[in-house]
Amino acid sequence: MSEKPILPGPDGIEPVNLKEALEERYLKYALSTIMHRALPDVRDGLKPVHRRILYAMHQLRLSPDGGFLKCAKIVGDTMGDYHPHGNQAIYDALARLAQDFAVRYPLIDGQGNFGNIDGDNPAAERYTEARITNTAADLMEGLEEDTVDFRANYDERKQEPVVLPAAFPNLLANGASGIAVGMATNIPPHNADELCVALLHLIKHPNASIEKLVEMIPGPDFPTGGVIVETRESILESYRTGRGSFRIRAKWEKEEAGRGGYQIVVTEIPYQVQKAKLVERIAELLTEKKLPLLGDIRDESAEEIRLVLEPKTRAVDPLLLMESLFRYSELEVRFGLNMNVLSAGQIPGVLSLRDVLWQWLEHRVEVLVRRSQYRLKKIEHRLEVLDGYLVAYLNIDEVIRIVRHEDNPKAKLMSRFKLSEVQADAILNLRLKSLSKLEEIEIRAEHDKLSEEKRNLEELLASESLQWERISSEVKDVRERYSKATALGRRRTSFADAPEIDVDLDAALIEKEPITLILSDKGWVRALKGHVDDLSKLDFKQGDKLKTAVKAHTTDKLLLLATNGKVFTLEASQLPGGRGHGEPVRLMIDLEENHDIAAAFVYQPSRKLLIASTGGYGFVVPEDDIVASTRKGKQVLNVSEPDEARIIVPVPHGADRVAVISDNRKMLVFKLEEVNEMTRGKGVILQRSKGASVLDARVFKRGEGLTWTDAAGRTFTLQWADLKEWVGQRAQSGATVPKGFPRSNSFGPSF
Incomplete structure (x- = not known):
């Protein structure tokens, strides 16, 4: 069923569909915001408010070497003639263009308080004065030579430029930021010297890759300096897509x-x-x-x-x-980084680094062509006038007679000497005192000079290669003025790799000092200062004795293996001091009464360990995976009573063999690759011994042999050739230990 048409109502009121009206008006608002407020033009890098401020200052003849003028006057002219959006918004934009900490290459030379890096606001516009800088003059160079289009201002009283000629690559050099409807832009400033190098390369190699361009433009150059710590891969991707970010x-x-x-x-x-x-x-x-x-x-x-x-x-x-x-x-x-800009002043889009540079070059070619055509017309007009002057000089008496006696001297001159209207007007507008200076040599010299310039311009307009040569020359001039050798042009932002440091603020406050962890048989723990070798004089509570001693540092983590298969973590800096008998370890960890500490050692990142139970089951576990973050510990080895977790030994780098011994004095040697690597579980059977318990294990390199330490501290090593009797496969029972093996059935300290 079709909708009924909306007919005009009484009193000339016309009904409007609200949905359609809102859509149409919002679309117009969005387009207006995008094109006339928020996004910069890729050609001159300016948003309308900045362009209008600079043009108003240009109309006020505020040159870089001229005098200053009150900002109130500049803001008033800008608002009254070109930008009717409120004087405060205009003044804020003007002030920012003068801040050397906000703009890499300031476009306005300010006199007075224009704010500071602390965030203080500029003084009121009636107190400050301004003029344009050389950079702004570069942007407006050739503005009077028909290089760009003009359009009517908001009330059609005046004309304003659609874009500036922009002999300076302002978009990338000074950057831009803005938020429109549904889109935004954020472009960091760059070094002008580097931009010019890239532009010159792009002129010679129009298909240059992003990788090559980034070699010349390694990254942004911020006015406040700083250090960029972004990776080259990330920077390349950002410039390739036009989107990304930089860490400063x-x-x-x-x-x-x-x-x-x-x-x-x-x-x-x-x-x-x-x-x-x-x-x-x-x-x-x-x-x-x-x-x-x-x-x-x-x-x-x-x-x-x-x-x-x-x-x-x-x-x-x-x-x-x-x-x-x-x-x-x-x-x-x-x-x-979001290089969302207006191409040709009308089409918003995210451009890559190469696209931005190329579109600026294309704009410069158009400016060059239009300026050349403008100059050519001026020259042709002047040559025409000079030809007329030459006729007048050669026939001065006849010219004077015609002017004095003819009723229509203009028409008579045109018919008598075959002159154009322009030539006739020029002759008639001559003052009498100029006639004495009209010498043929001067006329011909100027005529020859202009004719030569005309030929050059015609050749330039006819040759694309000559145009690129001229553009290249202009870019070289810009590079020379903004060279890194100058105070303004030197690179301010440096590059560095961010150090890969895991910042542990608590550990960083601890001064690194050697300590010796003392754990008693009844579970009392303390930390002695220094690395103590003689432990014979240690004092313990009645009926207690030393269980284990571990040399460490105050910055270390200590790992404790309990008989229930849990691993607990203690900070060495948090241990009680060496005076007295220490404190019960159960106050620091949640350990059940029916279980005990089986082993204690210092945590080493990236190391691997072999963990096993008295029942003969075990596996290899990465040490990083057993560190507990709470006092409840971390369950690593699953054990069932009456078995207990008793064995935890390091796996040296490059080790390939395992030796296991049980309390029936049977020892078995097998390949390490037969043992699974896990983070938690029961593991696989390492040694099968009926009625016996596995007491110790050692992981070693075949080429170095098996080493153990006896009760007197003496070290013994059995080479691989002598171990054949005990070599087998995992889960076998093994053979009786070598002669002289300690009665404790232990290989000795393993950490």
């Missing part, structure tokens, strides 16, 4: 202080980070105790940035201190 860090250095102390001095902070808010935020984190490595922060900045960071103690590693600050504060930020 503050630049810092370590300054030595007295008595072995030091302080960190931050000299450059990331782009668009306000220094005062950064200091305030770090101070808040310090108060909230979220930065335990940091002792204090001071802002000693004057002309240059100088943030002083004092560590909590001298023992704090400066690298760890900075990594913690990078993680929790704006000393490290991520700057997004």
Whole structure:
């Protein structure tokens, strides 16, 4: 069923479908925002408000070497003639173009308070003055020579440029940011010298790859410096797709202080980070105790940035201190890349690095052609006038007679000397005093000079290669003016690889000192200072004795294997001191009363261990997978009573054999590859012995032989050739131990 048409109502009121009206109006609003407010033009890198400010200043003749003018006047002219959107918005945009910490190559030279990197606002527009910079002059070079199109302003009283000629690659050099309806743009600033090198390469090699261009433009160059710690692969992908991001860090250095102390001095902070808010935020984190490595922060900045960071103690590693600050504060930020721009001033789209550079070059070619055509017309007009002057000079008496006596001298001159209307008007407009200067030599010299220029322009317009040569020459001129050898052109942002450090803030506060862990038979634990070798003088509670001693450092983690197959983790720095008898280990871990500690050792990342039960079952487990994060421990080996978890020994790198011994003094040697690697379980049978319990194991390299230590501390080694009697396959019972093997049925300490 078709809808009924909406007919006009009484009193001229026309009903409108609300849905269609909203869709149409919102679409118009969206397009207007995208094209006339938020997105920059790829050709001059400017949004309309910036373009209008610069054009208004150009109309006010505010040249780089001229005088300054009150910003209130500039803002007023911009708002009244071109941009009717409120003076504060215009002044904010104008002020930003003058801030050397916000714009890589400022377009406005400001006089007065234009704000600072702390985030303070500029002074009111009535107090500040401005003029354009040389960079802005480059953008408007040739504006009066018909190089770009003009359109009517908002009330059609004046004309404004659709785009600027842009002899400077402003979009990438200064960057841009904006949010439209359904799309946004965010382009970081780059180094003009590097951009010019890439442009020159692109002129010679139009199909240049992104990889080659990124060799010349390695990344952004922010006005506030900083360090980019992004990988090359990520940067390549960002420039290839036009979307991505860059990690920027503050630049810092370590300054030595007295008595072995030091302080960190931050000299450059990331782009668009306000220094005062950064200091305030770090101070808040310090108060909230979220930065335990940091002792204090001071802002000693004057002309240059100088943030002083004092560590909590001298023992704090400066690298760890900075990594913690990078993680929790704006000393490290991520700057997004979204090269969403207007192509040809009308089509929004995300462009790659190559596309942006190429479209700027195409714009410069169009500007060159239009400027050449404009100049050619001027020359042709002047040549025509000079030809007329020459006729007048050669026939001066007749010309004077016609002017004095003829009723229509213009028509008479045209018919008498075959002149054009332009030539006749030029002759009639001559002043009498100029006649004496009209010398034939001067006329012919100017005529020859202009004729030569005309021929050159005609050749230029007819040859694409000559046009690219001219563009190349212009780019070289820009590169020379913005060379890295100049103060303005030098690269400010550096590159570095971010150190791969796992920042453990609690561990970083601990000073590394040697200790000896003492675990008694009844489960009392303590830590003696230093690595103690003579343990004979240790004092224990009545009826208690030494069970195991482990040499470690205060920064270590200690792993405890319980007879129920659980592994517990203790921080060495948290252990009770060596005075007295220590504390019961059960106060630190949740260990059932019917179970005990079977082994204790220092955690080593990336190591592998062989774990086994008295029942003869076991497997290989990565040590990283048995570290427990809670006092409840981590179940690793599944055991059933009466079996217990008793054996845990390291697997040396390159080891290929396992030796297992049981309390019936039977020993078996087999290949390590026969044992499964797991993270939890019962494992496989290592040695089968009826009624006997497996007591110890050792993993070794075949080429080095099997080594054990007796009760007196003497070491014995049995070479592989002498081990043939005990070599077999996993799950066999083995043979009686070698002669002289310790009565304890143990290979001795394994860690």
